[in-house]
Amino acid sequence: MMQVRFDGSFDDWRDRARELLQSGVAPHQVEWLGKGELGGLFDEPETTGPVDAGSSVRVPRQLIDELESAARFRTADRWSLLYRVLWRVAKGDQTARLVGDIDGTELHARIKGVRREAHHMHAFLRFSPVGCGELPNYAAWFEPAHDVLVSAAPHFAERMGLNSWLIATPIDAVLWDGMVMHYADRCPPAWRRLAQNAQDPGAELWKTYYESTFNPARLNRNVMQSNLPVRFWKNLPEGALIPQLMSQARAGAQRDGQAERVANQPGKRIGRPG
Template structure:
């Protein structure tokens, strides 16, 4: 078994994988060690034995894009799956990329998960203004399930004009200075504190609006939790309200087509018309 250590990033893996392909090292002979990850039962780093170089390998550009996306999926075998697919395609087995293949199916499932997690970041991340003169204009804290930050962050650079902003996670962070995006892994402690302590001045107003517009008559718990997973609630201004509003709906508030505090006010009552 050959232990191949790299920096834990896709570019580092790609360079190592290219060298292994060139040397003709099959996937079942390789143990991937990312960053400071401890090795298995085979001791420390072992370099591949030099052999007669093979002919140049051409890999489809689309496959590299798919592998890069799937590499963001956090799991113990993320790098070994990528190399196994890469090896099979390099040997002429294009079925490794297809959904009907075991490896291909896992590849596309991971890509789908990563894209959904990026959507979650775009939808549920909340920036708060920063008053510190030397800090960015806005900061946000987010806890993704996978390594999506560098892939998802350009979305905000394209939409926030010349404003500077910071997104920090438990593992890494990006800082956009209005012109250049700076990436840090691990997340610097000062960036973490800045993102976690940022306060949105309009948070209370937003919570009041959210509570007033919540429609208990149309509550569907499964749909809500599928589109807004529970793990994100704690970092949303309205998050603490959701369990209470759901509890009121189950306790009978679903007969009304508006929040309880609105339903008790004078005026025409909006009765329940159905459940979505």
């Protein structure tokens, strides 16, 4: 099997994939190795044949967009699937990109997973102020399951105005200086520390509000964990409260339909009509 090394980016993968297509290298002959990845012990180094400068590979622009989106899905065979779909479409098999085909179904499942993770970032990321006169003005730490930072970050630039902000993840980071987006494919340690240590002075007030408005009577554990996955709780101010509130609901708080501190306030309780 041929080892094809690239820098781990979609752009570099696309260039290498084009060369392989023009050289007639089939998907089963290729092992894709991104930055820092090791191949098998008996695999052969990359040796593509001469590329015909006059030949060209034409595929729909929409397919390239789909492949780029699916490339953000973190899984061991992400580049292999992309090349297999690209190879089949380039050879005239358009079903490779359709739901119902084994490769097309997996392709669109990954695209859906990436879109959902971008939605999670938009919904569950929390900025904290860094300090007066500091750059950036706000910082946030987020742990996405897929490589969605670059595609999801412009959402915050549109909503934060001229404020500068930093989003750091375990892998990469992005800094918006109020005018320009700066991307680091390896999160600098200083950025990581800044994002993880930023404290929101309004966090306690927010937790009090969240606890007082929590409605045990409407709690559906499965629905809640589907819309707010457990893996995000540790980085949310209210995350530490959720298990306690859920426990109280199971213990009988659902009868009141309100958090305990609200249900115990003095006032007239209106019963149901007879």
